[in-house]
Every structure is written in structure tokens, then in C-alpha cells.
Amino acid sequence: MRFLAAIACAMFVSVASASAQEVAAAGPDPRLAPMETHYARIAQAYAANDPGMVLAYRTPDFYVELPGNIRIDAENAQRILLDFFSSSTPPIEAHTDVLCAYMTNESEAYFLVTQTNARTVDFEGTPRRVQSAVTQAETWRLTPEGWRLASISGMRDTRRWVDGVEINPAAAYDEHAPAYVHPASAPVDCPVPMSATPATH
Numbered sequence: 413m414r415f416l417a418a419i420a421c422a423m424f425v426s427v428a429s430a431s432a433q434e435v436a437a438a439g440p441d442p443r444l445a446p447m448e449t450h451y452a453r454i455a456q457a458y459a460a461n462d463p464g465m466v467l468a469y470r471t472p473d474f475y476v477e478l479p480g481n482i483r484i485d486a487e488n489a490q491r492i493l494l495d496f497f498s499s500s501t502p503p504i505e506a507h508t509d510v511l512c513a514y515m516t517n518e519s520e521a522y523f524l525v526t527q528t529n530a531r532t533v534d535f536e537g538t539p540r541r542v543q544s545a546v547t548q549a550e551t552w553r554l555t556p557e558g559w560r561l562a563s564i565s566g567m568r569d570t571r572r573w574v575d576g577v578e579i580n581p582a583a584a585y586d587e588h589a590p591a592y593v594h595p596a597s598a599p600v601d602c603p604v605p606m607s608a609t610p611a612t613h
Contacts, residue, residue: 421510458506477565501532523550543573
């Protein structure tokens with residue numbers, strides 16, 4: 413994971429008008445240092461077919477906000493995750509690329525990430541290797557137990573491949589469908605954080 417380079421915008425800055433170059437030169441926020449390990453453990457949980465570990469990294473009020481202002485609460489998000497695991501033939505490969513990250517206040521952090529996964533799924537009796545990718549915003553909250561994922565939102569650039577062939581992620585799988593060409597992705601908008609004060613505890 414190109415983690416340390418990716419969180420170059422996760423900085424303490426002394427002035428709200430700091431340029432992106434000034435922010436990058438300030439160095440990574442030490443409060444976010446554990447996140448590399450957290451993402452690695454979540455990837456290990458997918459590989460080990462352990463949904464309980466994935467859920468352990470979510471806050472009780474976790475939610476997913478889909479396009480169209482559709483919100484999935486923690487209970488339904490858990491059900492979706494369990495269905496994902498039960499419909500997959502292990503192992504599941506999962507990976508997170510952090511595009512940018514910064515503290516939004518003393519106990520929450522914003523992460524813009526690209527999540528990718530690969531799994532084997534039964535398509536009408538035929539095992540298929542399905543890969544997917546999505547760019548999304550994540551809010552992580554610092555709790556007494558450590559960093560926990562509080563929400564996912566702003567999903568975009570969703571992509572899907574079946575047996576190595578890219579398909580329309582918004583359409584049902586059809587092996588006879590014409591070749592799909594994914595539209596060009598918009599540039600990553602990585603906000604520069606406002607000034608922040610280091611934690612004293």
C-alpha cells in the first residue's frame with residue numbers, strides 16, 4: 413500500500429490558506445499512523461473469510477450513503493456484508509489504496525480511498541472470478557478501542573470485471589453483451605485541510 417505517500421495531505425497546518433505544497437511539506441499527521449495496520453488487518457479478514465473482523469472495525473452507528481441520498485444503516489450494511497461473504501468462494505482478495513487523508517477534528521478523519529476486491533462467484537452453476545473497484549470517502553472515528561469506520565459515502569468510478577473482461581457495473585452480467593468501455597475517470601479532488609491543533613492526550 414502506498415500509504416505514507418498517499419497521506420501527504422494528512423497534516424497539521426498552521427494557516428487555513430496553506431497551499432497543497434506547504435501541506436505536503438508539513439509531514440503526515442501521527443494520529444493517522446495506525447491506519448495502515450487497520451487496512452491491512454481488514455484485508456486479512458477478507459482473505460481469512462472472517463466477516464466478524466471486518467464488522468469489528470465499524471462503529472455501532474456505521475452507515476453507507478449511496479448516490480441519490482440513499483442511506484444503509486449498520487444492520488442492513490451488516491446483512492449485505494454477510495451475504496457478500498456467503499456468496500463468495502474463499503479466498504477473497506481485498507486491497508485499499510489511500511488517495512488522501514486528513515483529520516477533520518480531534519476525533520474524526522476523512523479518507524479518500526479506492527477499494528478493490530476479487531472473489532469467485534457462482535453464476536448459474538459456473539464459477540466466475542469477479543473483480544470490482546470503487547473510489548469512496550470514508551469517515552473514521554477515534555474511539556476508546558482505536559480507529560473505527562463510521563461511514564462510507566461519495567462512491568464513484570465503480571468498475572467490475574468478470575473473468576478478466578470489464579462489464580457495465582450497472583447492468584446484469586451477460587457474457588454475450590458488447591464490449592464495455594469505462595468512461596474516463598474524473599480527477600481526484602483531495603481537499604486541503606484547514607488548520608488543526610495537535611491532540612494533547
